[in-house]
Amino acid sequence: MKIKLKDRTSQVLPQGRRSYGQRCAVARALDYVGERWTLLLVRELMVGPKRFKDLFDGLPGIGTNLLSERLKGLEEAGIVSRRILPPPAGSTVYELTELGLGLEPVVFALGRWGHQFLSQHVPGEIWKPGWFMVALRATFRADKAAGIRARYELRVDGEVFQMEIAGDKLRVAQGPPSDPDMTLTTDMRTFVGLVSSTVSPHDALRSGKASVQKGPQELRRFVALFAWGARLQELEGGGARHSQGGVRR
Amino acid sequence: MKIKLKDRTSQVLPQGRRSYGQRCAVARALDYVGERWTLLLVRELMVGPKRFKDLFDGLPGIGTNLLSERLKGLEEAGIVSRRILPPPAGSTVYELTELGLGLEPVVFALGRWGHQFLSQHVPGEIWKPGWFMVALRATFRADKAAGIRARYELRVDGEVFQMEIAGDKLRVAQGPPSDPDMTLTTDMRTFVGLVSSTVSPHDALRSGKASVQKGPQELRRFVALFAWGARLQELEGGGARHSQGGVRR
DNA sequence: CGGTATCCGCAAAGATACTG
DNA sequence: CAGTATCTTTGCGGATACCG
Numbered sequence: 070m071k072i073k074l075k076d077r078t079s080q081v082l083p084q085g086r087r088s089y090g091q092r093c094a095v096a097r098a099l100d101y102v103g104e105r106w107t108l109l110l111v112r113e114l115m116v117g118p119k120r121f122k123d124l125f126d127g128l129p130g131i132g133t134n135l136l137s138e139r140l141k142g143l144e145e146a147g148i149v150s151r152r153i154l155p156p157p158a159g160s161t162v163y164e165l166t167e168l169g170l171g172l173e174p175v176v177f178a179l180g181r182w183g184h185q186f187l188s189q190h191v192p193g194e195i196w197k198p199g200w201f202m203v204a205l206r207a208t209f210r211a212d213k214a215a216g217i218r219a220r221y222e223l224r225v226d227g228e229v230f231q232m233e234i235a236g237d238k239l240r241v242a243q244g245p246p247s248d249p250d251m252t253l254t255t256d257m258r259t260f261v262g263l264v265s266s267t268v269s270p271h272d273a274l275r276s277g278k279a280s281v282q283k284g285p286q287e288l289r290r291f292v293a294l295f296a297w298g299a300r301l302q303e304l305e306g307g308g309a310r311h312s313q314g315g316v317r318r
Numbered sequence: 319m320k321i322k323l324k325d326r327t328s329q330v331l332p333q334g335r336r337s338y339g340q341r342c343a344v345a346r347a348l349d350y351v352g353e354r355w356t357l358l359l360v361r362e363l364m365v366g367p368k369r370f371k372d373l374f375d376g377l378p379g380i381g382t383n384l385l386s387e388r389l390k391g392l393e394e395a396g397i398v399s400r401r402i403l404p405p406p407a408g409s410t411v412y413e414l415t416e417l418g419l420g421l422e423p424v425v426f427a428l429g430r431w432g433h434q435f436l437s438q439h440v441p442g443e444i445w446k447p448g449w450f451m452v453a454l455r456a457t458f459r460a461d462k463a464a465g466i467r468a469r470y471e472l473r474v475d476g477e478v479f480q481m482e483i484a485g486d487k488l489r490v491a492q493g494p495p496s497d498p499d500m501t502l503t504t505d506m507r508t509f510v511g512l513v514s515s516t517v518s519p520h521d522a523l524r525s526g527k528a529s530v531q532k533g534p535q536e537l538r539r540f541v542a543l544f545a546w547g548a549r550l551q552e553l554e555g556g557g558a559r560h561s562q563g564g565v566r567r
Numbered sequence: 568c569g570g571t572a573t574c575c576g577c578a579a580a581g582a583t584a585c586t587g
Numbered sequence: 588c589a590g591t592a593t594c595t596t597t598g599c600g601g602a603t604a605c606c607g
Contacts (some may be wrong), residue, residue: 087580087597090379090442093449094456095361095425098432103354105336105599112344121569130339132600137570161569171431174554176344178423183347193339200342207343305423336578336599354580370589381581386590410589 101146102172106131108179110139111165111172114149115206116199116230117242118164129195148172177207181301196257198225202232202241205264208295208304211237221291222249225260234294251287255279263288265297350395351421355380357428359388360414360421363398364455365448365479366491367413378444392418426456430550445506447474451481451490454513457544457553460486470540471498475505483543500536504528512537514546 089096102108106128113119113127125136140163143149148169153161165172180203202223214234221232222245231246232239255263259278262268270288273279281288296304338345351357355377362368362376374385389412392398397418402410414421429452451472463486470481471494480495481488504512508527511517519537522528530537545553 088440089358090440090444091358091449092436092440092443092445093361094429094432094436094453095449096358096432097435098428099357101432101435103357105352108348108352109338109340109345112342130600132602133570134572134601135599171554174427175424175431178427179347180343182420182424183343183345183350186346186350187341187343191337191339191341194341195339196341200340200344204343305420374589379581381583382590383582383592384580387579 098175101148102175104139106135106139107143108172108176110136110143111148111169112176112203113199114163114165114169115173115176116202118152118162120160120162124163127197127199143169173206176203178305180204180207181305184301198228198230198257198260199243201225201257201260202230205232205295206239206241208264208297208301209239210294210296210300210304211239213294214239217290217294219250219287219291220246220248221287222246222252223260224252224254226256239294249283251284251291252282253279253288253291254282263292264295266292347424350397351424353388353391355384355388356392357421357425359385359392360397360418361425361452362448363412363414363418364422364425365451367401367411369409369411373412376446376448397421422455425452427554429453429456430554433546433550447477447479447506447509448492450474450506450509451479454481454544455488455490457513457546457550458488459543459545459549459553460488462543463488466539466543468499468536468540469495469497470536471495471501472509473501473503474509488543498532500533500540501531502528502537502540503531512541513544515541 088100091097102111109128110124113124119127121136121140124140125131125133128136140149140151144151144163146168147166149163150166151161151163153159184204214237216236217234218236219234221234223230223232228243229245230241230243231249232241233246234240253260255273255278259268259273263270263273263279268278270279270292274281274285274288279288337349340346351360358377359373362373368376370382370385370389373389374380374382377385380388389398389400393400393412395417396415398412399415400410400412402408433453463483465485466483467485468483470483472479472481477492478494479490479492480498481490482495483489502509504522504527508517508522512519512522512528517527519528519541523530523534523537528537
């Protein structure tokens with residue numbers, strides 16, 4: 070990687086790139102993940118390890134050179150690690166390290182904030198099921214899942230995901246689960262409609278837009294696990310949940 | 319603070335600018351606030367309304383043209399509003415709108431993640447008290463503040479801030495409060511040392527690095543209100559607190 | 568498939584000068 | 588103080604070529 074040394078960037082910071090040069094946790098975070106594409110790349114890896122090709126497909130417009138450069142920088146920073154899957158797969162994949170997994174609250178917070186702008190429909194926009202899986206995790210209502218233990222198979226637009234709910238935890242990954250309690254097959258539009266309560270499970274099933282194998286009664290319960298629309302605000306805040314709104318003079 | 323999830327289709331996407339073109343809440347959020355300097359600008363406004371000059375001083379390296387451009391974009395997006403203070407002040411200030419205040423969880427999450435990199439000391443780095451006030455909000459432990467009602471005056475490196483704790487809420491603003499329960503005068507180094515528990519209140523006071531008027535017994539209690547170091551992780555997560563760690567194949 | 572390398576055009580960022 | 592205007596530099600996007 071070529072590094073153009075200028076006075077402020079000559080320090081041994083993250084990637085030798087343009088730094089804000091501020092002794093501030095927010096600025097420092099952005100020194101690491103503030104560049105274009107970086108947080109979207111992290112989002113891609115939040116559903117599990119991925120190959121270069123799959124990352125490339127999940128980030129339309131990035132270009133192989135830039136993707137390669139970002140991955141190298143993230144690997145250098147310890148946010149992403151590169152691994153070769155054991156035989157017979159043998160493919161090289163990228164995955165989030167523990168440090169990288171720590172970015173999930175950042176991505177979730179961004180998603181919850183950005184959610185309100187999705188009512189704008191922009192013509193050329195692309196839509197991938199994997200992104201929606203991240204959204205489900207960001208809107209998961211742990212309180213509603215207490216005591217639930219279930220494993221779901223979600224087939225959306227031909228892509229397969231597994232979701233496991235245990236206690237108040239939620240796990241999502243690519244690929245089919247073993248022995249699911251419910252298999253939901255549908256398209257993105259209907260899936261979003263279901264979770265956002267603009268399409269009822271009954272209507273979705275009756276119209277054939279969605280189908281359920283092994284446990285149709287689960288669908289209604291499943292849908293209730295996610296906070297969309299007005300309920301989303303209940304999730305906001307984290308540790309600073311109660312410190313909103315500064316004094317204004 | 320309540321987040322209005324009303325329809326914002328009338329809102330203008332940052333057009334003409336680079337959009338990711340993805341129908342994803344995270345990508346959409348980054349379309350609005352993903353550009354360089356933008357989230358740091360939001361951070362600056364999180365301690366209250368500011369004039370152009372003060373924003374400029376709080377963002378070393380930005381350049382007036384870029385600051386102006388960012389402010390214009392954020393105003394257009396409804397994240398920041400421009401206002402002229404009533405006489406006799408008459409100065410124009412920028413402040414976060416309700417939409418902009420919704421970004422606080424994002425900034426806090428970034429700060430909590432970036433915090434771990436601050437152990438690297440970079441020579442030329444700048445350090446401003448206002449940034450630290452945001453850090454205090456991001457690390458506030460609401461559980462430890464239950465039942466506390468106090469108003470603090472914090473004088474750090476000549477800058478004055480007010481902090482009010484009521485119930486489990488924390489408010490921070492610029493300027494002196496009326497009738498504070500404690501006034502703490504110190505420098506950044508000592509302040510950070512106190513909050514991070516690397517300097518004891520006793521030592522700080524005895525060495526003269528910090529001084530307290532009106533209620534020295536408050537200092538110890540004050541310091542305990544913030545989660546630094548290992549305790550920081552307890553604050554993580556927000557609504558997705560329990561959904562960390564996806565299934566990995 | 569899993570990348571690296573290069574080149575080119577354009578947009579964004581940085582630096583600085585200047586004005587109401 | 589509150590910005591605009593202008594110029595230079597850097598980063599990004601897109602294409603394409605090439606290699607293990």
